[in-house]
Amino acid sequence: MTLRFIGIDTGSEHGGCPSVWVDDIDGSFVIQGIVVTDPDELTQVVTRSPLAPDEMIVRLPARMRGYLLEACGEREPNVG
Numbered sequence: 001m002t003l004r005f006i007g008i009d010t011g012s013e014h015g016g017c018p019s020v021w022v023d024d025i026d027g028s029f030v031i032q033g034i035v036v037t038d039p040d041e042l043t044q045v046v047t048r049s050p051l052a053p054d055e056m057i058v059r060l061p062a063r064m065r066g067y068l069l070e071a072c073g074e075r076e077p078n079v080g
Contacts, residue, residue: 007067033058
């Protein structure tokens, strides 16, 4: 697996999370995010899409939408 770094949340308190990566071999995404622990949010998600034992739900701030678009090849790197 070869991960290509796309971007990191510039508004992060600690400068290390969340971040977006793409696997250049198979095109899958690797997301480092804030683990969702709010029971109401978890219920909403697992009602529609049950979690497997090796899964977790993470949240990315809305300001990171551009990184997801870039990971999908929908925008040029470093364009706001």
